Structures are given as structure tokens and as C-alpha cells.
Amino acid sequence: MLIDAHAHLDLEDYAEDRAETIERARQVGVARILNVGVDPPRWNSSLELARRYPGFIYLALGLHPTDILRAGDPDAALDRLITIVKENPGLVVALGETGLDYYHEDVPPETQKVYFEKQIDLAARLGLPLVIHCRDAMPDLLEILKRKATNRKIMMHCFTGTPAEAAECIALGPEVFISIAGPVTFTKAFERHEVARVVPLERMLVETDCPFLTPHPFRGKRNEPARVRLVAEKIAELKGISYEDVAEQTGENVRRLFGIV
Numbered sequence: 001m002l003i004d005a006h007a008h009l010d011l012e013d014y015a016e017d018r019a020e021t022i023e024r025a026r027q028v029g030v031a032r033i034l035n036v037g038v039d040p041p042r043w044n045s046s047l048e049l050a051r052r053y054p055g056f057i058y059l060a061l062g063l064h065p066t067d068i069l070r071a072g073d074p075d076a077a078l079d080r081l082i083t084i085v086k087e088n089p090g091l092v093v094a095l096g097e098t099g100l101d102y103y104h105e106d107v108p109p110e111t112q113k114v115y116f117e118k119q120i121d122l123a124a125r126l127g128l129p130l131v132i133h134c135r136d137a138m139p140d141l142l143e144i145l146k147r148k149a150t151n152r153k154i155m156m157h158c159f160t161g162t163p164a165e166a167a168e169c170i171a172l173g174p175e176v177f178i179s180i181a182g183p184v185t186f187t188k189a190f191e192r193h194e195v196a197r198v199v200p201l202e203r204m205l206v207e208t209d210c211p212f213l214t215p216h217p218f219r220g221k222r223n224e225p226a227r228v229r230l231v232a233e234k235i236a237e238l239k240g241i242s243y244e245d246v247a248e249q250t251g252e253n254v255r256r257l258f259g260i261v
């Protein structure tokens with residue numbers, strides 16, 4: 001079962017052709033999509049979307065590290081998130097994406113760390129897995145995870161670290177998964193290729209992060225869930241196994257991690 005473990009289909013980018021985009025995903029065998037709402041307005045748009053596709057679209061909701069200050073009062077926002085999660089059991093299956101992003105400078109690192117740690121605690125309180133975003137911040141991120149989040153259910157979304165950092169993440173607990181996105185398909189992304197080779201399939205997920213991170217040969221165009229297939233095919237090629245095995249095992253991993261049927 002091929003599953004796109006990370007998409008942003010609620011965004012304006014799909015205002016014109018959202019239904020057709022979802023249909024194209026079904027056509028190539030995508031069986032489930034985890035849509036990620038990154039701030040309060042997009043929690044609403046994500047909920048609206050998921051309610052239209054029950055059993056097909058599930059949600060992760062959280063405060064993205066670069067969107068914390070756009071949430072108004074972030075603490076009040078997180079209180080609202082608790083209510084949303086409680087009102088939508090089985091639909092909101094993860095908290096995130098949360099994490100650290102030192103590439104974008106919208107939010108100071110210290111503020112990012114505070115809300116990352118708060119969301120780690122909140123996920124524990126709500127019994128939800130974490131979807132983690134990390135850009136140019138792996139040492140700080142690993143320090144926080146080792147201190148606060150061992151033996152937790154974690155998806156390392158669009159993993160961009162080294163093979164050694166992937167091993168460190170996996171060592172955090174038996175239910176930590178490394179998610180591979182479109183950049184693995186880029187011809188010269190040698191480190192991404194190596195990560196896909198060394199991370200065991202039992203610890204791997206596939207995702208698009210659409211509309212971003214469009215795989216080769218569609219780079220520069222808007223991304224969409226149907227293209228998660230290109231990611232799975234590239235992983236199969238790199239590991240020397242069949243596409244079906246990649247789709248089956250990564251799909252199984254998503255369902256186990258997020259408790260999706």
C-alpha cells in the first residue's frame with residue numbers, strides 16, 4: 001500500500017484542481033495521504049479537506065517552527081489544538097510538523113526550541129506520534145530528542161541529515177522512522193542516496209511534502225502526491241529491491257506509526 005506520509009494539499013496551490021490532484025494520486029496507487037497543517041488557519045483547511053476524504057486523508061497538526069509567530073499567541077493556539085485533537089479522534093493522528101529550522105530566520109532559535117519542547121510534551125500528553133521538521137539544525141535537534149523524546153513514535157520528515165545522523169535518530173527508539181522525499185531522486189544527491197541505501201526499509205517512510213520538493217524529472221513544477229511513486233521507485237533502485245516491496249513496507253510502517261487502518 002503506497003502512502004504519501006507528508007503532503008500539504010490544503011494549501012492555495014491546489015485551489016484550482018484539488019480534487020483532480022487527489023484523483024491522480026489514486027490512479028497511480030496512492031492509498032492514503034497524511035496531510036500536514038502547519039498553523040491555525042491551515043489546521044482549519046486541513047480538517048475541511050480530511051472530512052471530505054474519510055479513510056483516505058489523515059492529519060498531522062502542529063506549529064511549524066517558521067510559523068510559530070504567525071499563530072498569534074502560540075500558547076493559545078496549542079490550547080486550541082488540544083481541543084481539535086480531542087474532537088477529531090482517528091482523524092488527527094499525529095502532532096507536527098514541529099522541530100527546528102535555522103535556514104529560515106523568521107523565528108529566533110531560542111523561541112523555536114521552546115515551542116518544539118512544548119509540542120514534544122503535548123504529543124506525549126495526547127498520546128500522538130511526532131512529525132519532525134529539521135533544517136540546518138540537526139545537532140540541536142538531536143540534543144533535544146535525546147533529552148526528551150527517546151522511545152517515542154517519531155517521523156523524521158524529509159530527512160536531510162547524514163547517514164550517521166540517520167543512525168542516531170534510529171537509535172532513539174524502535175518506532176522512529178526516517179522519511180524520504182523527492183530530493184532522493186536528484187542525480188547528484190549522493191548523500192541522500194546513501195541514506196536511502198543504509199536506512200533499513202523497516203524504518204523508512206516515503207513522502208512528497210507537496211507542493212514542495214518535486215522529484216526528478218519534474219523539478220521546478222508544483223509537486224503532488226502521485227509523485228510519491230517516483231520516490232519509492234528510486235529507493236527500490238538504490239536498494240536493489242522491487243518497487244512493490246518498498247510500497248508495501250513503507251505503507252505498513254505508516255499504518256503502524258500513526259495507527260491508520
Ligand SMILES: [Zn+2]
Nearest residue numbers: 006036097209
Ligand atoms: Zn511539510
